[in-house]
Amino acid sequence: MSTTIIEACWNQIGVNGDQSCDKLEQHVHCRNCEVYAAAAQRNLQRVVGDDYKKDWAAHFRQAASNSQQQDNSCLVFRIGREWLSLPTRMFVAVAPIAKPHRLPHRASRGLGGIVNVGGTLYPCMSLANLLGIDENEGEAATNRHTFARLLLTRWEDQSYALPVADLHGILRYATSSVQAPAATINKGLSRFLSGVISHDDMRIGVLDEALIGYQLARTLR
Structure with missing residues (x-):
């Protein structure tokens, strides 16, 4: 499993929280903030665990059912x-x-x-x-x-x-x-x-x- 911990401040003091963050006055929305951008970058670079890979490999090995065959x-x-x-x-x-x-x-x-x-x-x-x-x-x-x-x-x-x-x-x-x-x-x-x-x-x-x-x-x- 990944050991990367993302501090989701946008859910606490940002637009999805109590909106007390002092950066909101400048950025208006968390998606415009460098903290949010840095967290997204860390999330994309996190290490993917072996269990995660195995689960998705098993999922894509399954044959599509008739209801899934978009022909x-x-x-x-x-x-x-x-x-x-x-x-x-x-x-x-x-x-x-x-x-x-x-x-x-x-x-x-x-x-x-x-x-x-x-x-x-x-x-x-x-x-x-x-x-x-x-x-x-x-x-x-x-x-x-x-x-x-x-x-x-x-x-x-x-x-x-x-x-x-x-x-x-x-x-x-x-x-x-x-x-x-x-x-x-x-x-x-x-x-x-x-x-x-x-x-x-x-x-x-x-x-x-x-x-x-x-x-x-x-x-x-």
Whole structure:
């Protein structure tokens, strides 16, 4: 076991204690103090005991159970109040949101126009229109700042730009954990879902890759 003893003054007289430390007036928070920084450095340099190494070695030698085998990954994003996902293999890049330029004599439902991203033109497709989602329903509760994005995707030989209200990021999950969609989901969206996955406090609709790809291609024709 390590013999390094860390005097955690921040828990006694610092921000987590009675706040009587005279250094708080200068540093405001313990994390800005040289004493806290020095303690962190000593903690990282402490000697690791043999028992600790053996315990973790035994942990990583264990075979993963079926519930731990995360054999799939997707990119999670939000449209309106709906958290949705598509397989990561469909995505090429993420770009800042851009206003599409409308195409003359093209009024296809779901085609918003074209956008210029890095000098390349992409057809801008509205998943909200294709899936029957109201974009003005308000933000889902995320307790963090949200930023609209353009998701650059590729299906077969065609690229698309998909505007989304928020981007959660890449999520790995077990295929066996996918559940059936709830009966209360609107019919316009439910027919494009292959299931639902739960992550933290989110219920994420798993969009059917083939159906979405076909619908995007059909809308562009």
